[in-house]
Amino acid sequence: MMNALFTVVLTECLKIRKSKIFYISVISFLFLPLVCSLFMFIAMHPDLAQKSGIITQKAKIISVAGWQSYLGLISQMISVGGIILFGFITSWTFGREYSDGTIKDLLALPLARSIIITAKFISVILWSTFLAITAFLVATIIGVLISIPGFNMQIYLINAGTYSVCSLIAIFLSSPIAYFACFFDRHHWCNSNICMVEICRSTIKLN
Template sequence: MKYLLPALRVELLKVRKSKVVWITTGAFTLAPLIAGFFMFVLRYPAFAERSGLLGAQAQIVGEASWPAYLNLLAQMIAVGGILIFGFVSSWLFGREYADGTIKDLLALPYPRAVMVAAKFIAAGLTCLLISLYIITLGLLLGWFVGLPQGSLDVFLQGLGVLLLVTVLVILLSTPVAFIACYSRGYLAPLGFVIIVLVFAQIIAAAGFGAYFPWAIPALYSGIVASSMALDWLGLMLIFITSIIGVGSTLAWWLMADQH
């Protein structure tokens, strides 16, 4: 703790002063705005058509209710979170190479494992705060639209799914850190994130999404008609993927030749 807290404070200061993270958060704001718009159109289709928000021939399938809305938010976090949280991890680890500050970090009298842990904790906290912001904004928009079928049980169940999906996606962002360190930059980890998103869609469509870690949060959130229950196999796959990401990143910092 003697070294971890100062290192974590520095990483969180980098996040707070970074325009990249704030711009990324702003881009993710589109998720609850789009979800709220869909619910508004479903709730008041005649008004949306008269005001020009929806064309006469346009149709949006679904129902305007709190369960459906919370389910939609969970799906957006499950899919969009892989991209957004992966971007945060790639920035926190890749920026040191892109900005040429990696040599300054390695010259500090701090254990390298502490610096890696501080970066992972900062990435996790940042992603969690972004998700809480998205959930809070989504709840406010749902209240503004006046969605029906709201009850304590519905909110507790929906928020539980949202938080669990958030944690799962955060765990799946750890391999991105290793790709950022190995490639010494941003582009390769972002390409990795896009590739796993594409493969998640393809593998889930083929019926094998339960065996591909990056497809599990989306399936659990109900992105398909028959939502998958989160079993021990899915949790184990995600946990192993996260451990591999953390372990490989730590090994890279400890043993790789740093120039």
């Protein structure tokens, strides 16, 4: 069973990597550190921002320009934006089987339906984790490049832990949010709702 699960997970990961949506998701997640670093840069240089006409109201949410505020803002961004982006990833992973017309072929495979649905959720978790780690590493690099003051390894590790917890919560909350998003959307995203129902229904019947 473990060999079958590993094979299906590997297949799902290969399908994700070869899809255009994978690269779109990477670019989308890069906006998180870019926006946070922009707010931090404005907070560090308010005079320069005012002279250049940049709106500084958004940057006022940062009380003190430093790594503590910077990393805290990133954790807040992943908590809010991550749920939406992770939800889209979950919806796409399940919905593509229906939209591509491969749902019947998938259910016809000589595999337990529980293995198929578990493999898809594992691939979603791996994909989402990769995006979260990439965004945090990019944020760290940008923070070093713009010389954010007050770097401390202890502060960095504590906020990295907070970011990890926020990311995991957003990842696991994305499934029901994607489900309800599919329920209320009668267009393309509704396909994932039907796909998830069919797979879960088959799993219940077999088990």
